[in-house]
Amino acid sequence: MASTMTSKALFLVSFILTCLWKSSFEQEIFNPLDYEAEGDGVTDDSQALVDTWDSACEHHAPAIFLIPENTTFLSGPASFQGPCRVTPTVQIRGTLKAVDSISAFHDPGWIEFKHLDDLHIDGGGTLDGQGARSWPHACSYCKKLPMSLRLLKVSNTTLSNLTFVDSKGFHISVQQSTSIKVTLLNITAPGNSPNTDGIHISETTDIKISGLHISTGDDCISIGQGATDVHIENVTCGPGHGISIGSLGKYQNESDVSGVHVRNCSLSDTTNGVRIKTWQGSSPSQAFNFTFQDIVMDNVSNPIIIDQEYCPDATCVAPPSKVKISNVTYNRIRGTSNELVAVSLVCSQSVPCENVILQDIDLTMANNVTSNATLSTCSNVNVTAVGTQNPDPCLTKV
Numbered sequence: 001m002a003s004t005m006t007s008k009a010l011f012l013v014s015f016i017l018t019c020l021w022k023s024s025f026e027q028e029i030f031n032p033l034d035y036e037a038e039g040d041g042v043t044d045d046s047q048a049l050v051d052t053w054d055s056a057c058e059h060h061a062p063a064i065f066l067i068p069e070n071t072t073f074l075s076g077p078a079s080f081q082g083p084c085r086v087t088p089t090v091q092i093r094g095t096l097k098a099v100d101s102i103s104a105f106h107d108p109g110w111i112e113f114k115h116l117d118d119l120h121i122d123g124g125g126t127l128d129g130q131g132a133r134s135w136p137h138a139c140s141y142c143k144k145l146p147m148s149l150r151l152l153k154v155s156n157t158t159l160s161n162l163t164f165v166d167s168k169g170f171h172i173s174v175q176q177s178t179s180i181k182v183t184l185l186n187i188t189a190p191g192n193s194p195n196t197d198g199i200h201i202s203e204t205t206d207i208k209i210s211g212l213h214i215s216t217g218d219d220c221i222s223i224g225q226g227a228t229d230v231h232i233e234n235v236t237c238g239p240g241h242g243i244s245i246g247s248l249g250k251y252q253n254e255s256d257v258s259g260v261h262v263r264n265c266s267l268s269d270t271t272n273g274v275r276i277k278t279w280q281g282s283s284p285s286q287a288f289n290f291t292f293q294d295i296v297m298d299n300v301s302n303p304i305i306i307d308q309e310y311c312p313d314a315t316c317v318a319p320p321s322k323v324k325i326s327n328v329t330y331n332r333i334r335g336t337s338n339e340l341v342a343v344s345l346v347c348s349q350s351v352p353c354e355n356v357i358l359q360d361i362d363l364t365m366a367n368n369v370t371s372n373a374t375l376s377t378c379s380n381v382n383v384t385a386v387g388t389q390n391p392d393p394c395l396t397k398v
Contacts, residue, residue: 304343
């Protein structure tokens, strides 16, 4: 009898421990609809979204922060901060829609994730920035137009399988972060929408971007100061301003940019192809170890361009730029240009570009252009040309 009781007791204890163990690792779902959100696309659900995140962040076990299907949450600025006990997985299956009034925003971001490790965001849903009313004010509000998604001081993070439309400012900004992977995004805004970069990267190390379709009114991807170890591949870009390193040197004491590799991308109807741009009169910094490889251009202006006399608003300090550019390789760049000059390498008189390599370049005139052949132009740069060269390279010595 005692043996039977002991066996039952052991079974009961084992059962309870198993249940406790399972419950501690189940991913509890945190849904804003359970935190007084309406999810009707009309009511401002900002506070409910933050309250939901805070509860998920405090949860003792893995959790899911869920934007459910067939819902639209209207929101002003919402900051989802850590550190958390266990960083929740973010599943955006429905739609987040920004309030359209710019007066609601005082910070750089609309949706912000901050101070988090092991963050994973996906779900197949949409972030709608409702930027159309803000774009006419782009000049007066140029430093205030919010990014749709801001990743700030995050690490070991993935962002995947989402759609971004009509951001007020940049669609995505990654800042002061490490070990980031961005895949399978669709990013769209009208071609005339100002400052609507697809993705902007700064002060970030080890970021991999692949499988994106980007159509915006500014750079598809822009790489700013302090970005290192950046890998971009299989990105379709256009319309927009192309894939840009820079602009660099606008501010004092900017961090160096290095190790940017762009491969297997296609650009169509963009105002630039692959570009490096630095401000006139910039303070000293370095930009080096860049590779642009297997890039296809279709009716692109300035397919290959280094512009160290960048000055978009005619208020720049007099040249030259003091950003030192070196070790840049263009390999297997092909397609069509709608400008006569298909390769333009305009470097700084103060710190000329060094070790720029053109290898197997084949850029012809687009069908809508009457000129017979493309040209190259360059200044203050040492160029090495290898293999096929169309247009003929300029090999001007410094």
